Amino acid sequence: MKLYIYDHCPFCVRARMIFGLRGLAAEEIVLANDDEATPVGMIGAKQVPILQKPDGSYMGESLDIVRYVDGLAGKGRLKEEIRPQVQAWLDKTGSYINKLVQPRMVQIGLPEFAAQSAVDYFVHKKEADIGSFTGNLAKTGEYLHTLHTDLAGLERQVAGRHHLNGAGLGMEDIHVFPLLRNLTVVRGLVLPPELRAYADNMAAAAGVPLYTDRAV
Template sequence: MSRLYVYDHCPFCIRTLMVAHYRQVSDLEQVVLLNDDEASCQRLIGKKMVPIFEHQGVAIGESMDIAKLLDELGEGPKTLRPLQLAEATQPRLQPVQAHSWALTFPRVTQIGMKTFATESARDYFRHNKEAMLGLSFEQALAETEAHKAVIERVLAELPPLTLPSEQGHTLSWNDVMNFPPLQYLTMVKGLTFPPRLQQWLQEVAELGGVELYFDRAI
């Protein structure tokens, strides 16, 4: 049996989980690590990084390498449609990443993720992410409305994304790349998504076997 080691909140891990589900990879065990579990990562690949895919006695990192391997191992009848550069969202989202982090980092430990099941895992994440943000989680939460305004403007300007239902209920590599950062934002209560983008999120989540966080948004 192969194993896929993940954090259940990690956007890079979500990519691999989507491909594994959609392509119907068999005999695959999903192992959710605690955020402060450095030992498991070090044992497997010599550094703290997820996802990690252990297959036939070999462990590899790097989410897209893993996703491509899972695609090859998949036995499902539906393939992934090719990447279309016109639908890339990263060039729009990257410049406002700090605003996205300020919205999501303080919230993700509070919505029931297995990765944060212990206080030490939550404290580990908080220490590292507050250093990245340059401000406390409390300050980031207090500035929610300002960060939301920036993100909502960018969401409204994203290029139109092809709905899976428009392509025979299939996923594309664009969907695999675009979904995780946008999924992350669904944990922000009251954040407005354009209707078509929200429909795209729902369709991709269903086909990819992953969840959205609207029902537990903070």
């Protein structure tokens, strides 16, 4: 199967995780960020991840891909439950994580941004959402202060160092790990110890490396 992604895309990490964790192979293809024709030709929208299934058809929507691959693997189904405290963390941090992460993603040599036209496309599109990248970078200290407080709250929900719920792979992992992984692109981020261990373990198990060694 082929999985079309951007490296920086947290929704794509969800799909990459389920392949890695369930031990199924996927050929990962990184699209240029300004390539609209390819994804639109496949699913009618400029959006990744996109899975090409064995019958050649295309599937979009990360959670559909996760559930489809999970079923295909036949190794038990991931737990759907997301605890209210974890959902509250996702809701709260969702309002500012992109402001920390997106201005940095264009600085670390990712394949979807190999061409300047792809960088320009991303900056133009995302600045319409989060405001100027330069302005957001200047507010790093402020955002990190809030994030560290919020991470301390999430740390209290870590029930296991391999799966957040302490029991087995679940939707909590599929939602939370991609955000933690993206946050490792922020220099100055300090993950509390249980979350750090969880992120390291999940990165290894899923085969999706963190950005720690190239944080900016």
